[in-house]
Amino acid sequence: MMTEPRLIALIGAPGSGKTTIAAALAEEIGVSAIDGDEFVERHSGHSPADLAVDLEPADAHAAIRAALVALGESITEPTVVAMPSSVIELDNPDELLAPYTVVFLDVDLATSFPRTGLAAPRPVGFVLPRSLWHEMLVARRPQYEQLADCIIDVSGAIIQAIVEQILTKTADTLK
Template sequence: MAEKRNIFLVGPMGAGKSTIGRHLADQLHLEFFDSDQEIERRTGADIAWVFDLEGEEGFRVREESVISDLTEMQGIVLATGGGSVVSKEVRNKLSARGIVVYLETPIEKQVARTQRDKRRPLLQTEEAPRDVLERLAEEREPLYKEVADFVVRTDEQSAKVVANQIIEKL
């Protein structure tokens, strides 16, 4: 991999983007960012608050702006929010500025991993989390595939193993 290239991780909630991203950044000596965390840092509010106050629409505006700024950097690993790829502008920025890796994750894994974390507003509805995740996957999977340079499956392997698989493919 050329010096100071960027790696952008895309995929659904529960794909392990942040955990895998941290391993990658450590091993490649790159700086790690997470778009959700960056939104929280800039607003001083957590993601659930941003959704409450500004709706999903307001959140997406912030997300687009954060990703636009972060993709201007060099030498970073970025874990993107699961819905960010719905924006064509985000997809264009990611493709133009780094290597995009889609972390493909079975629905069962998405359900299991997001159950341990109650902070995701899109899953705090009347609809069963599995149904939400399936509906989102239908819309987003083609977009993850479209924007990705390559795909890695995150299933039973540890985050470290997945990070190593990504490094081998770079």
């Protein structure tokens, strides 16, 4: 397994733009981009929805962890990885992320919520997804911050501006 940084891992809540920004950043610097959710699905045979709904949390976390270990072992060149948002729920996520320069894409409710598809009208009396989403963003932020080498506020920002901020904050890694 390689020990030098594999360039950059993007972490953040669902709807923070990890996959889109990983692709744009990778194109800008001329390296590969990997969507961690897609890699986990290919490796485990379970979609993110299947992992969240059909499996017990411990089994889902084991499948995600095994896939991310395999991902890390498979990377042989500089790469930008859009990590699954659930990486922070795994045991010892810092170990999984150690080979990477970790960028936390910090996003607010107004930006992330519509991107998830949860903003559709809901019948009165059912769960309030906006409130639950906000609670999840607030609860997870400290975990993401603790794992991050740098933090980029992506709320309402355009992709190119985010890429430029990442390049500025990770300039030493890219040399």
